[in-house]
Amino acid sequence: MxxxxxxxxxxxxxxxxxxxxxxxxxxxxxxxxxxxxxxxxxxxxxxxxxxxDDSQLRYYREIVKKMPGQVLAKHGIVEKGPRGSSRYFLAGYDELSPSERKRLQLLCEIRLAEYIEKRGKEAIFAHRDHSRDEIPGSLRYEALKRAEFRCQLCGVLASEKALEVDHIIPVNHGGTNDLNNLQALCYSCNAMKRDRDDTDFRDWPKQYEHRAPDCLFCHPEQNQITVLAENELALLLKDNFPVSPGHCLAIPRRHVQTYFDLNPAELNAINALLHERRAVLMEEDPSITGFNMGTNAGASAGQSVFHAHIHLIPRRDGDQENPRGGVRKVFPDKADY
Structure with missing residues (x-):
């Protein structure tokens, strides 16, 4: 200095x-x-x-509307302002003397102190305490980066609403800190998920272990199918009947029939494997100039193995005389438009 x-x-x-x-x-x-x-x-x-921090103000403003505002109005204790107004009025306030108001205020403080003593101050706000969050900072950053700093439910940007990293399958229901089980949610979507989501997650760990005894993809090694890569919830398989060199399939470990049966954690896991494999293929084979990706859902759509799978098909300049239309070629006469 x-x-x-x-x-x-x-x-x-x-x-x-x-x-x-x-x-x-x-x-x-x-x-x-x-x-x-x-x-x-x-x-x-x-x-x-x-x-x-306006995000905190917005969060608790929504809490007021959904919880104490509604409940106290239902009991006739408070009255809401005109439609569109955010104001609340204590019913009969003008009838109270100053000493009565003070005594009632003291009663509220006593009830508050009793509740805090019973529950513990930290426990009351544990859901908002990120210093207690068991998700490591590096994973939180990766989850936010993968979501491109947008809420994965409503799409709002982090610059407009504070984002939180949420377990898709809650930890107390068997969820893990695996990146594929994390999602970025804005504070209000995360609050709504907690309040409204009544899904019973107790059987999810068992469901992830579900394999069909006669399914090719549930038992790839037994059916001479090469596993190219894997993570906690998904596998990347070499296609035994490739339409181009490098053709592979991303599948969930759990036996489900179609893409539409996958949950968000499995979709994250599959997308991670597809991104990783694309990078590997591009590095190993400079002739690759594009990719087709797709899935068949149902026999009428051409599905022959009824275990959800997504094709990753490398493309190269000149590998077809007229590549225009891509996946539209499932209807050949409508591919070229």
Whole structure:
């Protein structure tokens, strides 16, 4: 530090020229310290940051509408404002004396203290406490990056709503931290999933183990089918009747009939294998200039092995006289349009 600098010029130079702005944290912390005699606790600074976090405000605004606002209105304790208004009114407020209001407020504080003592303060907000999140930071980043920093349910960007990384199959129902079991959800979609999703996940671990005894793809090694790659929920198989060099199939480990029976975690696992295999094929064979991908769902669509599978077919310039139409060639007379 230049000893000739005053504290003001040193801070001014840092704030204007050298302060990192990867987030709001640095200027908020400095502003708070400047306002509070140069000293503050981490809790004080955290509260200051929270005041700037509109996503938290939106989250609890939705909570108010869906929970206490509805319940208290149903009991006639509060009244909602006009349609489209976000205001609530305590029914009969003007009939209360100042001392009665104080006593009622004290009763609310007593009930709140009793609840916190019974449940524990940390447990009450555990669902919002990311410091307790068991998902490692590196996996959280990969899940967000794979989702291109959009909610995978409603599609909103992370810049518009805070994103959370969610277990597709919850941990307490057998879900793991495997990347294929993680999805990016905005705070409101994640809250709605928790409140509304009544799927019984208790049997999911057993369902993932389901294999059909007479299925070729459930037992690839026994049927002379080469496994090229695998992950927790999916396999990549070499096609025994390839239509072009490098033709392969991505399948779920679990026996399900068609693509439409796959759950989001299996789709993630299959997509990961397809992306990885495409990169390998492109590196190994520079003649590859394109790919066809597709799946047959049902006998009328040409499905012959009734275990869901997605074809990855490398294409090369000149491998067909007229490639126009691609997968539309399932109806040859309608391929060229």
């Amino acid at each position: 230049d000893r000739s600098e005053t504290t003001y010029t040193r801070l001014q130079n840092f704030i204007e020229q050298r302060m990192s702005m990867s987030h709001i944290y640095h200027p908020v912390m400095l502003a708070y310290l400047l306002e509070h005699h140069g000293e503050a606790s981490a809790e004080d600074i955290a509260e200051s940051i929270l005041l700037h």
